[in-house]
Amino acid sequence: MINKLYFPCSDEKPKQHAFEAIRKEQEYIGYYALPDQDTAAILQYCEKIPNDIENIVVIGIGGSSLGAKAVYEFIRPVKTLPRKLYFFESTDPVNLTALLADIILDKTHFLVISKSGTTIETFAIYKYIYSLHSNPDAYTFITDPGSPLEKYAQTIHAQILHLPENVGGRFSVLSPVGLLPLALCGIDIDSLLQGASNIKESFFNAGYMQETLLNKAVYYAKHHAQYHINCLFAYSESLKYFCEWYVQLWGESLGKHQRHSAFHVGLTPIGLIGPKDQHSFLQLIMEGTRDKSVTFIKIEDFNDSTVIPDISLPHLESLDALNGLPFETLINMQCDSVMEALLNEKDIPIDIISIPNTSEYNIGALIFYYELLTSLVGELIDVNTYDQPGVEAGKIILKEKLSAQKG
Amino acid sequence: MINKLYFPCSDEKPKQHAFEAIRKEQEYIGYYALPDQDTAAILQYCEKIPNDIENIVVIGIGGSSLGAKAVYEFIRPVKTLPRKLYFFESTDPVNLTALLADIILDKTHFLVISKSGTTIETFAIYKYIYSLHSNPDAYTFITDPGSPLEKYAQTIHAQILHLPENVGGRFSVLSPVGLLPLALCGIDIDSLLQGASNIKESFFNAGYMQETLLNKAVYYAKHHAQYHINCLFAYSESLKYFCEWYVQLWGESLGKHQRHSAFHVGLTPIGLIGPKDQHSFLQLIMEGTRDKSVTFIKIEDFNDSTVIPDISLPHLESLDALNGLPFETLINMQCDSVMEALLNEKDIPIDIISIPNTSEYNIGALIFYYELLTSLVGELIDVNTYDQPGVEAGKIILKEKLSAQKG
Numbered sequence: 016m017i018n019k020l021y022f023p024c025s026d027e028k029p030k031q032h033a034f035e036a037i038r039k040e041q042e043y044i045g046y047y048a049l050p051d052q053d054t055a056a057i058l059q060y061c062e063k064i065p066n067d068i069e070n071i072v073v074i075g076i077g078g079s080s081l082g083a084k085a086v087y088e089f090i091r092p093v094k095t096l097p098r099k100l101y102f103f104e105s106t107d108p109v110n111l112t113a114l115l116a117d118i119i120l121d122k123t124h125f126l127v128i129s130k131s132g133t134t135i136e137t138f139a140i141y142k143y144i145y146s147l148h149s150n151p152d153a154y155t156f157i158t159d160p161g162s163p164l165e166k167y168a169q170t171i172h173a174q175i176l177h178l179p180e181n182v183g184g185r186f187s188v189l190s191p192v193g194l195l196p197l198a199l200c201g202i203d204i205d206s207l208l209q210g211a212s213n214i215k216e217s218f219f220n221a222g223y224m225q226e227t228l229l230n231k232a233v234y235y236a237k238h239h240a241q242y243h244i245n246c247l248f249a250y251s252e253s254l255k256y257f258c259e260w261y262v263q264l265w266g267e268s269l270g271k272h273q274r275h276s277a278f279h280v281g282l283t284p285i286g287l288i289g290p291k292d293q294h295s296f297l298q299l300i301m302e303g304t305r306d307k308s309v310t311f312i313k314i315e316d317f318n319d320s321t322v323i324p325d326i327s328l329p330h331l332e333s334l335d336a337l338n339g340l341p342f343e344t345l346i347n348m349q350c351d352s353v354m355e356a357l358l359n360e361k362d363i364p365i366d367i368i369s370i371p372n373t374s375e376y377n378i379g380a381l382i383f384y385y386e387l388l389t390s391l392v393g394e395l396i397d398v399n400t401y402d403q404p405g406v407e408a409g410k411i412i413l414k415e416k417l418s419a420q421k422g
Numbered sequence: 423m424i425n426k427l428y429f430p431c432s433d434e435k436p437k438q439h440a441f442e443a444i445r446k447e448q449e450y451i452g453y454y455a456l457p458d459q460d461t462a463a464i465l466q467y468c469e470k471i472p473n474d475i476e477n478i479v480v481i482g483i484g485g486s487s488l489g490a491k492a493v494y495e496f497i498r499p500v501k502t503l504p505r506k507l508y509f510f511e512s513t514d515p516v517n518l519t520a521l522l523a524d525i526i527l528d529k530t531h532f533l534v535i536s537k538s539g540t541t542i543e544t545f546a547i548y549k550y551i552y553s554l555h556s557n558p559d560a561y562t563f564i565t566d567p568g569s570p571l572e573k574y575a576q577t578i579h580a581q582i583l584h585l586p587e588n589v590g591g592r593f594s595v596l597s598p599v600g601l602l603p604l605a606l607c608g609i610d611i612d613s614l615l616q617g618a619s620n621i622k623e624s625f626f627n628a629g630y631m632q633e634t635l636l637n638k639a640v641y642y643a644k645h646h647a648q649y650h651i652n653c654l655f656a657y658s659e660s661l662k663y664f665c666e667w668y669v670q671l672w673g674e675s676l677g678k679h680q681r682h683s684a685f686h687v688g689l690t691p692i693g694l695i696g697p698k699d700q701h702s703f704l705q706l707i708m709e710g711t712r713d714k715s716v717t718f719i720k721i722e723d724f725n726d727s728t729v730i731p732d733i734s735l736p737h738l739e740s741l742d743a744l745n746g747l748p749f750e751t752l753i754n755m756q757c758d759s760v761m762e763a764l765l766n767e768k769d770i771p772i773d774i775i776s777i778p779n780t781s782e783y784n785i786g787a788l789i790f791y792y793e794l795l796t797s798l799v800g801e802l803i804d805v806n807t808y809d810q811p812g813v814e815a816g817k818i819i820l821k822e823k824l825s826a827q828k829g
C-alpha cells in the first residue's frame with residue numbers, strides 16, 4: 016500500500032507531539048494491540064459451528080456491523096466463500112421481513128453483538144428472531160465482560176465471546192466483533208491482521224507510514240477549520256461499505272466538543288465511489304466552496320481480464336479510443352484523470368492510496384491506516400477520539416417515550 | 423405529505439423574488455412540465471416488450487440511473503413486480519461480471535441511456551454487452567434528439583426514445599429516462615406523476631407547499647455560509663437510493679461558481695438512514711461544528727404488522743418496554759427522539775417531512791418537492807442550477823490519456 020500526498024510536509028513539532036501521544040495511548044486504548052493477537056481461539060470456535068450452517072447473521076448496529084461488512088463486501092466479489100454473511104441492523108420492519116425471507120433459520124447461525132449489552136435495535140431484532148427460532152445453540156453472543164447481555168446468555172447456556180478491554184465499537188473490527196463473522200464465512204483473518212500489523216509496524220518503528228501518516232494528520236488538523244469535509248473517493252464498487260465504515264470512524268471520533276475549549280469541532284466524512292460519483296458529487300468538489308480534501312483509493316490490479324471489445328459503432332467513432340482497453344485500465348485512468356483535474360485547481364488538498372490488489376491483507380492495512388489517522392487527528396484537534404456522548408440524549412428521550420407508551 | 427419546519431419564517435421579499443424567478447423558469451426549463459405529461463406513448467411502448475423478458479437493465483450513469491433506482495428501490499420491498507430492474511453503471515470489471523452473472527441475456531431488455539450520447543462509461547459497458555448479445559431488438563436507446571447515439575441506433579434499426587427538451591440528467595427521473603424502466607417493471611408511473619403534480623399544483627397555486635418551500639429555500643440560502651451541509655435523515659431502508667438521488671441533485675446543482683461574483687459556493691448534501699446512522703453520523707451532528715441542517719423523513723404507515731414479541735429476557739428486563747411494540751412504531755419513535763434531541767440544541771435547523779405510506783404517489787411527491795427546493799435555492803444563492811461545467815476537466819484529461827494510450 017502506497018500513500019502519496021500532494022500537499023506540503025508538516026512541521027516537526029506537532030508531528031512529534033502527535034506521535035508521542037499515540038505511542039502512549041497504546042497503554043490504555045485497546046485497538047492498537049489487535050493486529051498482534053493470536054486467532055487460535057476464534058478459529059477453534061469456528062470449528063464448533065456445524066458444516067450445514069449456510070448463513071451467518073450479525074444482529075448488531077454501528078460498530079458491531081460496519082467493520083465486518085466492509086471486509087466481507089470487499090472480498091466477496093473475488094473469492095468463493097463457503098457461507099453467506101447477513102447484517103440485521105435496522106428496526107425497519109419491511110427490511111427485516113425481506114432479510115428473513117432470504118435465509119432458512121435452521122441453516123443459520125446468529126451472532127448477537129452489543130458492546131454495552133443493551134442496544135435497543137439489537138434487542139428488538141433479537142427478541143423477534145428468538146421468538147421464531149428459540150434454539151440457544153443457534154446463537155453466539157459478543158459483548159463486554161459482565162454486561163447484562165453476558166448474564167442473559169449464561170442463563171440460556173449460549174456461547175459468549177468478549178470484546179477485548181478498552182476497544183470501542185468503531186475500532187473493534189479486528190476484534191472478535193469482526194473476526195468471528197468473517198472467519199465463519201471463510202475470510203482469511205490472519206492475513207487481515209498481517210496487513211494491519213504491517214501498517215502498525217511501519218508507523219511505530221519509523222517506517223514509511225510514520226512520516227506519511229504524521230504529515231497527513233498534521234495537515235488535516237492544522238487546516239481543519241478550512242478543509243473540514245474529508246472525501247474518500249474509492250475507485251471500486253467493492254469499497255462501498257469500507258466508505259460507510261470510514262464515515263462512522265471519522266465522524267463519530269472527530270465530531271466533538273474540544274477537551275480544552277468551549278467549542279464544537281468536527282471533520283465531516285464523505286464516502287464516494289468512482290466513476291459513479293464523477294456524475295454526482297464531483298461538480299461540488301470542483302467548483303463548490305473550498306472546504307473539502309479528497310483522498311483517492313485505487314486498486315492497482317483487479318486481476319480481471321475483461322476487455323472493452325474492438326467494436327467501432329457508426330457515428331460513435333470518437334469512442335473507438337476505448338477499444339481493446341481492459342476495464343481495469345479504464346477505471347484507473349478515470350481515477351488518475353479526475354485527480355489531475357482536481358490538482359490543477361491548486362487549492363484542494365489531494366492524496367492517493369494505491370493498494371496492489373483485492374485481498375484480506377490489503378483491506379487489513381487500509382483499516383489500520385485509517386484507525387491510526389483518526390487517532391492522530393483526534394489528538395491534534397483536541398477531542399476525545401474514543402467516546403460518543405452526543406448520541407445519549409436521543410436514547411434517553413426514546414426511553415421516556417417507551418415508558419410513556421407502557422404507562 | 424407534510425413538511426414541518428422548526429426554524430423561523432423567512433422575509434417576504436426574497437420569497438417573492440424566488441417564486442417569480444421559478445415561475446418564469448417554467449418557460450425554458452423542461453422538468454417543470456413533466457408531471458403533466460401524457461404517459462400513453464411510454465405505456466404503449468412497454469406493450470412491445472415481450473412477456474418473457476424477465477429483467478430490465480439500465481446501462482447509464484448519474485442522472486441516467488439514480489432516479490429510476492430511487493423509485494424502484496422504494497417500491498420494490500412492498501409490491502410484487504413482474505420484472506427485475508438492474509443498473510450497469512460502473513466500469514469496475516468485477517462489478518460488471520457479478521451483475522452479468524445475475525441475468526440471462528435472452529430474457530433481458532437493455533435500456534441504453536445517455537443524454538449527450540457519448541458518455542464514456544455507458545459505451546464501454548454497452549460495447550461489452552453488445553459483443554455478447556448483438557440482437558438490436560434487445561436494446562432501446564434514450565438520448566437527446568440528434569445525438570450521435572440516436573444516429574447510431576438508427577443504423578442498427580433499434581428503438582429510440584427522446585429526452586424532452588431542456589431537461590437535465592439529474593432532473594430527468596420523471597421523463598422517459600426514469601419512466602420507461604419503471605413502467606417496464608410494473609411501477610405505476612401515472613401515480614408517480616400524480617404525486618409530483620400535486621406538489622407542483624400546491625407550489626404554483628398558492629397551496630400549502632408554496633409557503634413551506636419558500637420559507638425553507640430562503641432560510642437555507644440566507645444561512646448557506648453557516649449551514650452549508652444539508653443532511654437528509656430518512657427513517658426507512660427503502661429510502662437509501664432516494665438519498666443517493668438527492669446527493670446528486672443537490673450537490674451537482676448547488677456546488678458552483680456564483681453567476682455574479684468571483685466566488686465558489688456550495689451546499690453539501692449528506693444522505694443518512696435511520697436508525698443505523700444514529701450509530702454513525704449522529705455524534706457529529708450533535709456535537710460537531712454547527713454547519714449542518716437536518717431534514718428528517720418519516721413514513722407514517724409502513725403497512726407492516728411485525729411486532730416485537732412479549733418476551734422478557736433475564737437480566738435484560740430494562741428492555742421489556744419494547745415488548746408488544748410494532749416495529750413501525752419503534753422506528754418512528756426513534757426518529758422523533760433524535761429530532762427532539764437535536765431541537766434541544768437550539769442551533770441546528772431542523773425540519774421533518776412525513777409521508778403517509780410507501781407508494782408511487784408519495785415518492786413522486788418527494789421527488790418534485792426536492793426538485794423545486796433545489797431550483798429555489800439555486801436561484802437564491804445565484805448559481806446556474808442546471809449546468810455542471812466542473813466535470814468537464816476530468817473528461818478532457820481522460821480523452822488525452824486514451825489518445826496517448828492508442829498512439
